[in-house]
Amino acid sequence: MALDHPATTPAQKPVAVPANPRFSSGxxxxxxxxxxxxxxxxxxxxxxxxxxxxxxxxxxxxxxxAILGVPAEYRIGIVPASDTGAVEMAMWSLLGARPCTMIAWESFGAGWVTDAVKQLKLDAKVMTAEYGRIVDLATVDFDTDVVFTWNGTTSGVRVPNGDAIPADRAGLTICDATSAAFAQDLPWDKLDVTTFSWQKVMGGEAAHGMLILSPRAVERLESYTPAWPMPKIFRMTKGGKLIEGIFVGETINTPSMLAVEDYLVALDWGKSIGGLPALMARANANAQAIFEFCDARDWIDNLAEDPATRSNTSVCLKFTDPRIVDGAGFAKAVAKRLEAEGVALDIGAYRDAPAGLRIWCGATVETADIEAMLPWLDWAFHAEIAAQADAA
Known part of the structure; x- marks a missing residue:
């Protein structure tokens, strides 16, 4: 809960600036x-x-x-079209064998719902929550195939843990983990399909997706043929058997070897600092700096209502000052001020999300840069409040 803090207190323009003002979420x-x-x-x-x-x-x-601790019996493949391509490959290849449940609490999850219901035309159960909230996973039937995001990149809401997912589930779990992988502890025994992209927590280049399959997912691929036509780029089996080459580096289409090298550099850095525990710790420290900033002010708050579901990567914020007349316009103006000063780039909320800010706190961001940026956010807020008052 935010502390009582005089919303009218002016903020002086800071002097120190972040060494790297890039806080884009991808x-x-x-x-x-x-x-x-x-x-x-x-x-x-x-x-x-x-x-x-x-x-x-x-x-x-x-x-x-090695870094993520993926079990040896799980397959890992590099696939086209970033995280989106990986999720689509999984959905088109695996869904339809049994009833499915689509869960969404932000825009990308809502996109997967649209694909399942309108494109694949599945009679899926759809469970949704508003931005800032999460579906109660205890109410989900995991004997159905379940598609969900682990960390809502556009809402800043994440699954706190995998406790609600039963080990003896009959269905598959298909998890979009693009803004969670390398920053959050993913329970591999609870995930049958996991997807992410290089350009999130590891700061890699775009266009390549990662697809991780459990043995249960492989069994489904080899025993089930979808009723719909399968584009070549989605096909993972031939003659009823998994195309193993995909999962040892024989990609479906031509990858960028420059982007591959860039990812290898990022992985080498992650390993050098201590692997997954160190990467998680860096993201946690970044997010915690913002949480403490918000707790000390009554005009800004985390979009995630439950602290247990707050993202440590895509931290989404909302302005709560009652004097703000046009929420979307105010948030854009604050982000514009910060960009003009060169202290925070690309931190506006996602276009489909509630008005506010989204500050990337993944492991490649330095906590010192977050700490240097926050006084500027204080300054920009008060400067925009003053400008709003002058215009009234």
Whole structure:
């Protein structure tokens, strides 16, 4: 709960500025050690099917497994079209075998609902929650196939843990974890399909998705043929058997070897700082700095209503000052002021989300930069309140 804080207190323009003002939620800030010369070993101008290309792709898969702690029996594949492509591949390939439940509490989850209901035309049960809230997972029937996001990138609301997912479920869990992987502890035994993209927590380049399949998901792929036509780019089986090559670096289409090298650099950085525990700790520290800032002020608050569901990556904020007349206009004006000063870039709320701000706090962001940016947010708020009063 926010403390009593005089909303009329003026804020002086700060002097210190973040060393890196990039707080975009995707593509996200590069790792702190990044420089272009670190990509000099990229297999440019070489076939991804040549030995050097396949080795790079396989290394990306195995380093992902090592850092995330993905069980050895799970398959990991690099697929086209970012996280979206990975989710679509899973939905088109796996859904339809049994009843399904679609869960959404933000815009990307709502997009998966649309795909299931309007494109695949499944008679799915749809469960939704408003921005800032989450569906009660204890009420979900996990004997159905369940599609959900782990961390709502556009709402700042995340699943607190996997306790509600039963080990003896009959259905598959298909989890979009793009803004959770590498920053949150994903319970692999509760997830049958997990997807993410390189450009979120690891600050990699866009366009490539990661698809992680449990043995249960593989069994479904090899025993079920969907009723609808399958585009070539979605096909993961041939002759009723999994195309194993996809999961050792033999990608479906041509990947960017420059982007692959960039991801390898990010993975090497993650490993060098201590792996997943260190990456999670960095994201937690970043988010906590913002939480404490909000707790000390009565004009701003976390969009996530329950502290247990607050994201530590895509931290979404709402302005609560009663003097604000036009919420969307005010939030945009504050974000514009911060960008004009070069202290916070791309922090406006997602276009479908409630008016406010969204500050990326993933592991590639330095806590010192968050701490340097927050006084500027204080200044921008008061400057915009004053401007609003002058215009009235």
């Amino acid at each position: 593509p996200c800030a590069k790792p702190p050690v990044f420089s272009l010369d670190k990509l000099s070993d990229a297999a440019l101008g070489r076939s991804h099917r040549a030995a050097v290309g396949k080795a790079k792709l396989k290394a990306a898969i195995e380093e992902t497994r």
